[in-house]
Amino acid sequence: MVKTTVQLGPLTLQNPIVTASGTFGYGVEFADYLDINKLGAITLKSVTINPREGNAPPRIAETPSGMMNSIGLANHGIEVFVNSILPKLELFDRVKVIANIAGHTLEENVELAKRLDIVDRVDAIELNISCPNVDAGGLAFCQDLPMVSRLTKAVRKVTLKPLIVKLSASVPDIVALAKTSVESGADILSLINTIPGMDVDIAKKSLFFKRGSAGLSGPAIRPIALKAVYDVARSVDIPIIGMGGVATVEDVVKFLLVGADAVSVGMMNFVRPTLSGELVDQLSAYLVASGETLSTLKLTA
Numbered sequence: 001m002v003k004t005t006v007q008l009g010p011l012t013l014q015n016p017i018v019t020a021s022g023t024f025g026y027g028v029e030f031a032d033y034l035d036i037n038k039l040g041a042i043t044l045k046s047v048t049i050n051p052r053e054g055n056a057p058p059r060i061a062e063t064p065s066g067m068m069n070s071i072g073l074a075n076h077g078i079e080v081f082v083n084s085i086l087p088k089l090e091l092f093d094r095v096k097v098i099a100n101i102a103g104h105t106l107e108e109n110v111e112l113a114k115r116l117d118i119v120d121r122v123d124a125i126e127l128n129i130s131c132p133n134v135d136a137g138g139l140a141f142c143q144d145l146p147m148v149s150r151l152t153k154a155v156r157k158v159t160l161k162p163l164i165v166k167l168s169a170s171v172p173d174i175v176a177l178a179k180t181s182v183e184s185g186a187d188i189l190s191l192i193n194t195i196p197g198m199d200v201d202i203a204k205k206s207l208f209f210k211r212g213s214a215g216l217s218g219p220a221i222r223p224i225a226l227k228a229v230y231d232v233a234r235s236v237d238i239p240i241i242g243m244g245g246v247a248t249v250e251d252v253v254k255f256l257l258v259g260a261d262a263v264s265v266g267m268m269n270f271v272r273p274t275l276s277g278e279l280v281d282q283l284s285a286y287l288v289a290s291g292e293t294l295s296t297l298k299l300t301a
């Protein structure tokens with residue numbers, strides 16, 4: 001037996017494998033594929049105050065080594081989230097539940113955090129300030145450091161739950177962004193969100209996605225994510241959930257080596273719905289076979 005428990009500030013996970021927001025539904029959809037109770041945590045699809053239809057199709061496209069999405073935070077809104085979705089997760093008592101909030105304004109995020117602060121099944125709140133697929137809020141927050149500061153402080157004030165701030169790498173200085181989030185009250189950072197990109201429909205001579213830009217995810221962005229985690233881990237003193245293109249246990253180990261304390265699986269859940277559960281077992285096997293522990297997984301050069 002190898003110890004896999006990780007302490008992310010105030011949040012304890014039974015192992016460091018997490019699923020990324022928007023790629024694992026509300027967890028229960030995956031219950032036929034794997035025992036979701038064996039995961040460290042699941043991060044639920046972003047929730048907003050009002051239900052959102054999301055963006056007009058097309059919403060996804062395949063790319064070499066990845067996918068692009070322009071979902072636009074489609075979700076049922078906070079009422080359904082609290083009253084119908086979260087209760088279904090009460091059956092799963094070992095996996096931690098991270099609720100991801102994506103209000104369009106500071107006030108909406110404060111309201112969302114207040115609503116979730118009193119829900120027992122929510123173990124942590126992830127503040128999504130990095131979605132590239134919406135017109136208001138989202139990535140625009142991340143690109144405005146004074147706003148990141150006000151927003152994080154305001155959300156921090158209304159909740160005692162562990163607060164995760166989710167960052168984008170599509171900013172001029174991710175280290176400055178990370179430091180601002182920490183100084184403003186984040187307990188944990190998660191990074192990275194998708195990276196804005198574009199595709200073109202040559203038959204129609206038009207941009208493929210209605211909004212033009214869409215978010216790139218998957219193995220294509222892994223090198224960018226590894227560098228972002230490496231840079232941020234050297235600059236701040238709080239735990240990091242690393243993500244971006246995780247497909248194998250070796251990828252998990254790479255994120256841990258560059259400074260992540262936990263690792264999220266995103267786009268690859270669509271390719272292999274069983275993957276996150278397999279990674280839990282494969283990480284334990286890796287630790288046993290290599291004689292490492294989670295705390296010895298550090299770069300030596």
Ligand SMILES: Cc1cc2nc3c(=O)[nH]c(=O)nc-3n(C[C@H](O)[C@H](O)[C@H](O)COP(=O)(O)O)c2cc1C
Pocket residue numbers: 020021022023045046067069071073100128131166192193194216217218219221243244245246264265266267268
């Ligand atoms: C289809 C899709 C939907 C996503 N929706 C959300 C979302 O609602 N909220 C969020 O914070 N991130 C969302 N993300 C971003 C992922 O959580 C993750 O940060 C990103 O995809 C990088 O990880 P990956 O390369 O492993 O997918 C979404 C990603 C994809 C592919």
